[in-house]
Amino acid sequence: MQQFGDPSDAKRLALAIVESIPEPFVVLDSHLRLVAANSAFFETFEIDPGRSHGISLFDLNDRQWDIPLLRQRLAAAIPDHPEIYPFEFDRDVARIGRRTLLMSARTVDYGGSSAPNTLLAFRDITETRRAEAEKQALLERTEELLVQQRILFQEMQHRVANSLQIIASILMLKARAVTSEESRRHLEDAHQRVMSVATVQNYLHLTDGVDEIEVSAYLKKLCNGLAKSIIVDSRPIVIDLHASESTIPSRNAVSIGLIVTELVINAIKYAFPVSTGSERVLVSYETRDTDWHLVVADNGVGRSVTEKPAEPGSGLGSLIIEALAKQLDARVEIASSDKGMSVTVAHATFHSSTSTAA
Numbered sequence: 001m002q003q004f005g006d007p008s009d010a011k012r013l014a015l016a017i018v019e020s021i022p023e024p025f026v027v028l029d030s031h032l033r034l035v036a037a038n039s040a041f042f043e044t045f046e047i048d049p050g051r052s053h054g055i056s057l058f059d060l061n062d063r064q065w066d067i068p069l070l071r072q073r074l075a076a077a078i079p080d081h082p083e084i085y086p087f088e089f090d091r092d093v094a095r096i097g098r099r100t101l102l103m104s105a106r107t108v109d110y111g112g113s114s115a116p117n118t119l120l121a122f123r124d125i126t127e128t129r130r131a132e133a134e135k136q137a138l139l140e141r142t143e144e145l146l147v148q149q150r151i152l153f154q155e156m157q158h159r160v161a162n163s164l165q166i167i168a169s170i171l172m173l174k175a176r177a178v179t180s181e182e183s184r185r186h187l188e189d190a191h192q193r194v195m196s197v198a199t200v201q202n203y204l205h206l207t208d209g210v211d212e213i214e215v216s217a218y219l220k221k222l223c224n225g226l227a228k229s230i231i232v233d234s235r236p237i238v239i240d241l242h243a244s245e246s247t248i249p250s251r252n253a254v255s256i257g258l259i260v261t262e263l264v265i266n267a268i269k270y271a272f273p274v275s276t277g278s279e280r281v282l283v284s285y286e287t288r289d290t291d292w293h294l295v296v297a298d299n300g301v302g303r304s305v306t307e308k309p310a311e312p313g314s315g316l317g318s319l320i321i322e323a324l325a326k327q328l329d330a331r332v333e334i335a336s337s338d339k340g341m342s343v344t345v346a347h348a349t350f351h352s353s354t355s356t357a358a
Contacts, residue, residue: 024122030115032057032074041122046095057120067091074105074118088125100126164198192230192265193320199225199261213253215285216243222257223283226264237268237279246287255324256294263296263343266317271300271341291348294330303336321345 015036018025024041028034034052042049047061057074058066069089086104093099102123109116168191175187199222223239248256264281272279279300286293325332325345333344 021121023124026057026120026122028057028118028120030117032118034060035117044122044124045093064091070103088129098126099124100129161198164194168194168198193262197258199257211250212247213250215246215248215287216241218248218253218257219243219260219283219285222260223264226261226268230265230268236275236277237272237281239264240280240282241284242282243285244287246285246292248292252328255327259294259321259324259345260296262317262320267296267298267300267341271298271302273301288348292346293348294345295342297340297342299340302338302341303334 018027018036019038021038022040024044025038026034026041027036033054033056037047037049037052041047042052045061045064052060058071067089069087073087086102088100088102090098090100102125104121106119107116108119171187171191171194175184175191178184178187220241220243223241227237227239260283264283267281271281280298282295282297284293284295284297321343322332328345328347330345330347333346335342335344
């Protein structure tokens, strides 16, 4: 660093440094009187340089800088604390109106050789604070709209649930009223499918706003609901669940839930024409990376003994499962023997360790 023997050289350098600063900058003496300032300070605040030297900061521009907060901060900090943390204050600027300024200050103590100076730097943050206020207002408005949307969605779900219950009740009343066994069976099938949709809809209503659904809890809730609504004391069928610790996107939960309920209903209805006391339906769900593997298996009589149109592979049940699997980019495979039947819905091929109910 160059050393200056002539004090005037050091003074010229200091003034040049002050002038090179792009934002308003002021040098004050120990009595907070103006010693030097750059052009940015004079131009921004419309101060006459010829009438400012030696004037107290608080007397500049007809005392426009005599701001209580500014006076308080400077008086309290100088000279006990060499640095003042930046703080904000508002003031009116004739040319541009009300502005929010961020001021930082530092006191330079020369060790007793001369009185200290205080350096003030100003930054106009009006637009920054305005943008932040607009952003906050937008966030608050967005949150308000989201709350309204959530309320409307909950109301819609409530109405959908009521409508499903009404439809299910009407179907059951019709099933009890008809004399045709075939018509009764079709109405009962329709009733059970409506109830399966209601079961899925009710669970997803409880997890409203969740992007990822925990599979084990989800399938457990569905299986318990199906067991209560379909299994009767005269047919003690056990529904077992084995699900790995994983989550699925909420957008896929409806399709997987409907597949499970359709397959469980079919197993309960058709796999056990004669009670043996050991009837069992197994629901398993495994994952490997992004792939998943769903199996619904029973230890019943298998397809070779009972050929019902609603079983997977034929009729409406098959169409529903195939359509839902297609939505999930999955394939459906059916295996049947005299030891039972299993239906696999898989997003990829890998061996499952829990694929039978025997």
